[in-house]
Amino acid sequence: MTDTIFARIIRREIPATIVYEDEDVLGFKDIAPQAPVHVLFIPKHDAIPTLDDVRPEQAALVGKLVLAAAEHARREGFAEDGYRVVMNCREHAGQTVFHIHLHLLAGAPLGRFGTPS
Ligand code: 5GP
Numbered sequence: 001m002t003d004t005i006f007a008r009i010i011r012r013e014i015p016a017t018i019v020y021e022d023e024d025v026l027g028f029k030d031i032a033p034q035a036p037v038h039v040l041f042i043p044k045h046d047a048i049p050t051l052d053d054v055r056p057e058q059a060a061l062v063g064k065l066v067l068a069a070a071e072h073a074r075r076e077g078f079a080e081d082g083y084r085v086v087m088n089c090r091e092h093a094g095q096t097v098f099h100i101h102l103h104l105l106a107g108a109p110l111g112r113f114g115t116p117s
Contacts, residue, residue, distance in 0.1 A: 006099040036107025049098040065102040
């Protein structure tokens with residue numbers, strides 16, 4: 001697996017606040033939260049750098065990231081109020097870690113998004 005910071009979190013080489021784990025997906029708190037709840041969901045076994053690198057046979061894995069986020073939201077009690085999931089792909093989206101990840105943002109009304117900077 002490519003050695004990103006997230007690969008090191010999966011191997012427990014560096015600490016993270018892990019809030020979700022199943023066979024395929026790890027969820028942990030973002031180190032620089034952009035909302036009261038900010039959790040990252042990543043695949044544990046597949047080193048996929050960007051969303052653009054996902055192959056058709058890996059589509060279910062992306063679905064598992066989404067379902068993990070939704071399950072976490074229900075379990076933590078903020079699904080009814082709502083939340084946002086985001087995947088950044090490459091430079092214009094500001095991707096900084098090249099191991100695909102789903103951001104789950106919640107805990108307060110969120111501003112709009114997508115404005116060019
Ligand atoms: P991206 O910008 O690539 O979509 O998101 C990467 C996210 O990873 C950022 O929100 C950043 O704060 C988070 N991050 C970077 N390094 C670490 C780390 O070592 N631990 C944790 N928990 N989050 C990190």
